[in-house]
Amino acid sequence: MPEPKTEVKKRADAQANYDRILSVALEALTADPDASLNSIAKAAGVGAGTLYRHFPTRDHLVVAAYRHEVQELVDAASSPWITALPPTVALRTWFDRMAQYGMTKAGLMEALEAATKSVPFERGEIHEVLTSAIALLLERGQQAGELRADLTAEDVLLAVGFLWRLDPASDWRPQAARLLDLVVDGLRTAAAVRA
């Protein structure tokens, strides 16, 4: 019988290091998004080479550290309290939650931003998982005729990228609300606007 997990089996010490690096990284990056990789390795009690073995680039580490948070965000897109809403409202509500998440976890914004970077082959699973969550909500609105059909989930992700340039220490809520209104309004079909 092979392992039920799809992930390749690691040696026990490697797995333990992997987990410890991640938990330390989550803490360190939340405290300071610019925390150095060397400092994280040291705090995790591993050599610098070990960190690089597991996470070849900084983005890999950041993305992995916030995988859980991002997954929660993605899961929310298909949760009852979102899907019960009319499509356009659902999309807007989900973006609100996204803003909340980003603003309260400094390091998370870096992870989300990495997913919005342009060069495609450098975009990882976060990009994929976020766009699929957006696609879910977007397509529902498109099929209902509320949202324009000529825009992709990638477009929408780029359009809401302003969320990670807000200042968490400021009074960002009114501005986020105005701009999300702007984007969601732009997403609506002429028919939906007229209604």
Place this chain on the structure above:
Amino acid sequence: MPEPKTEVKKRADAQANYDRILSVALEALTADPDASLNSIAKAAGVGAGTLYRHFPTRDHLVVAAYRHEVQELVDAASSPWITALPPTVALRTWFDRMAQYGMTKAGLMEALEAATKSVPFERGEIHEVLTSAIALLLERGQQAGELRADLTAEDVLLAVGFLWRLDPASDWRPQAARLLDLVVDGLRTAAAVRA
């Protein structure tokens, strides 16, 4: 008679260094937006301390290096070929030009991005000059009743921030067009949309 220029008079050698650093920086940053300050100082034939004396932070240098390009962009907002257009079209056309500029000069995007950063007191003259250019176009559309009156130029600058996350090496034009349409559509008043 004092100097006609508002800028404080510098010693001749200081002025020469200042100018040379800027011209070298423009070239270096255009070639590689991540060029190091030390390498720019060396290429300009000055000590590192001299560069820091003139430009206390990297953003100061980047902003100064692209001042001329940004000014051209800003001037375009009040140029005849823009002001002759209907307000909403003018705004959209100006953004197209903005995208062109950003995509053809790699380092310029960094300068523009610095202007979109959240923390207010770190935003410099580029932010000010860009928002005033946007305000010019925006207010014209607002007074004509074509554009929503509840949005500021700062909002709009944030909303078009996706422009500096496009990949200049890719086929960015169709996506930029879709997203600019989205934003400009969102900016229009209900009355204008119905028309």
Place this chain on the structure above:
DNA sequence: ACCTGAACACCGTTCAAGT
């Protein structure tokens, strides 16, 4: 297989010493 940690080339930044 995996880990360690010294070593390397580099970075931003400072500051005593010069002119």
Place this chain on the structure above:
DNA sequence: ACCTGAACACCGTTCAAGT
């Protein structure tokens, strides 16, 4: 006044040597 450039503390990254 202004400049130089060595020096400092740090960064990301590598890799021989260990287990």
